[in-house]
Amino acid sequence: MLKIEAIPAFDDNYIWLILDDSRRYAAIVDPGDEEPVIDYLTEHQIQPVAILITHHHGDHTGGVSELVKQYHIPVYGPAHERIPAMTHLLKGGDRVMLEELAADFQVIDAPGHTRGHILYYGHELLFCGDTLFAGGCGRVFEGTMEQMYQAMAKIDSLPEQTRIYCAHEYTEANLRFARVAEPDNQALIKRIEDTRLLRQQNTPSVPSLLALEKQTNPFLRCKVESLIQAAEAYVGHSLTEPAAVFTAVRNWKDDLD
Numbered sequence: 001m002l003k004i005e006a007i008p009a010f011d012d013n014y015i016w017l018i019l020d021d022s023r024r025y026a027a028i029v030d031p032g033d034e035e036p037v038i039d040y041l042t043e044h045q046i047q048p049v050a051i052l053i054t055h056h057h058g059d060h061t062g063g064v065s066e067l068v069k070q071y072h073i074p075v076y077g078p079a080h081e082r083i084p085a086m087t088h089l090l091k092g093g094d095r096v097m098l099e100e101l102a103a104d105f106q107v108i109d110a111p112g113h114t115r116g117h118i119l120y121y122g123h124e125l126l127f128c129g130d131t132l133f134a135g136g137c138g139r140v141f142e143g144t145m146e147q148m149y150q151a152m153a154k155i156d157s158l159p160e161q162t163r164i165y166c167a168h169e170y171t172e173a174n175l176r177f178a179r180v181a182e183p184d185n186q187a188l189i190k191r192i193e194d195t196r197l198l199r200q201q202n203t204p205s206v207p208s209l210l211a212l213e214k215q216t217n218p219f220l221r222c223k224v225e226s227l228i229q230a231a232e233a234y235v236g237h238s239l240t241e242p243a244a245v246f247t248a249v250r251n252w253k254d255d256l257d
Contacts, residue, residue, distance in 0.1 A: 002103060002123055004165065006204055007040050009033045012169040013059055014206065016127060017046070018101060025049050025100040029120070029127050030167050034063030038070065049100045053077035053086070054129025055117040060167060080116030090118055110155075112148030113138035119155070126155065126162050126210070133166045134208045135191070136174030137219040140250060149222070149246040156220050160211035171195050171205035177253050178218050181230045187215040222246045 003019040009032050016029035017040070027050045031037050041048060048071050051064055061083055064075060068085040076096050079089035090096070092109030105122035110131045120127040130138035131151050140148045175192045182188055191212065195205045214220050221227045222242040231248040232239050239245045 002101060002125065004125070004207070005040070006206075007036050009036055010059060014165075014167055014169065014204065015063075016165050016167075018052075018098075018103060018125075018127075019046065020101045020103075027052055027098055027101060027103070028067065029165070030054055030060035030129060031063035031067055032059040032061065034066040034070075037063060037067060047071075047100075048073050050096075050098055051075045052096065052105075052120055052127065053083050054119065054127065054131075054167070055114040056081040056083055057114065057130070060129060078116035078118045080111075081114060092118070096120065108154055110151035112140050112143035112145075112151050115142040117143075117151075119151075121158065121162070124159060124162050125165060125207075126158065127165045128155065129167050131155070131166075132164060132213070132217075132219070133168060133174055134164065134171040134206045134213070135178055135195075135217050136170060136253070137217075137250070139254065145247040145250060146243050148250070149243040152219055152222070152246065153242075155210070156214065158210055160209070160214065162210040163207040164210055164213060165207045169204060169206070171208075172199060175216070177256060178216060180256070181218045181249060181252070182221075182226055185216065185226070187212075191216045218249050219246060222249070 005017040007015040009015050015031050018027040026046050029052045064084045074087040075085050076088040077083040077086045079091045090107045094107040096105040105120040108119040110117045110119050113130045198205050222245040231245045234252045235248045
């Protein structure tokens with residue numbers, strides 16, 4: 001069974017370690033900074049075997065070159081983006097098999113936040129970078145709103161017990177907006193309180209379960225009548241397609257940020 005550890009970085013990033021059952025080997029997901037990773041690996045006597053990158057932004061790739069120099073390990077990442085020291089160029093449908101971890105991940109194309117963003121799914125775990133966040137989703141910088149909606153649809157189709165490993169501790173802020181969009185959502189109200197208690201104890205609010213995201217994350221609820229009505233009230237006209245609802249809600253959050 002795989003073990004997952006979070007290494008905090010910068011103000012609100014998480015660098016994920018995917019470890020084998022014996023915790024001898026690890027894959028490093030989105031290392032924006034090499035120092036906390038090297039410190040953790042050294043302290044726990046763990047041998048890294050690979051780096052997995054979701055997209056090119058510096059807070060996800062800044063530590064790659066130094067980690068490769070120190071450990072001489074392969075770097076997996078999106079074929080359509082430039083990543084330092086990348087050795088394996090991936091696209092949707094590819095698989096990443098890491099023998100030391102007995103791990104097998106499916107690659108999912110998810111452009112939107114960036115042009116070539118990818119996700120890694122396997123073992124009921126999803127490493128989703130800045131596509132889906134706990135309670136929210138990434139901004140649409142390089143792709144289109146339609147692409148980002150389609151990425152949400154791909155995530156929505158995964159098993160509900162999937163654990164969501166996003167790359168930032170944005171949950172409280174995301175849920176504040178979700179409450180604006182759906183003020184009467186009882187599951188959301190409970191999640192806000194649960195998250196508040198976690199953060200008071202300095203406990204990460206991620207990973208989350210996809211089942212919970214479907215109940216409380218507005219960007220996965222674009223076919224739910226309460227959210228459709230809220231989005232229509234925001235734009236001032238009817239919305240007949242889920243992608244249009246997604247676009248309205250993403251623009252709404254952008255306006256409030």
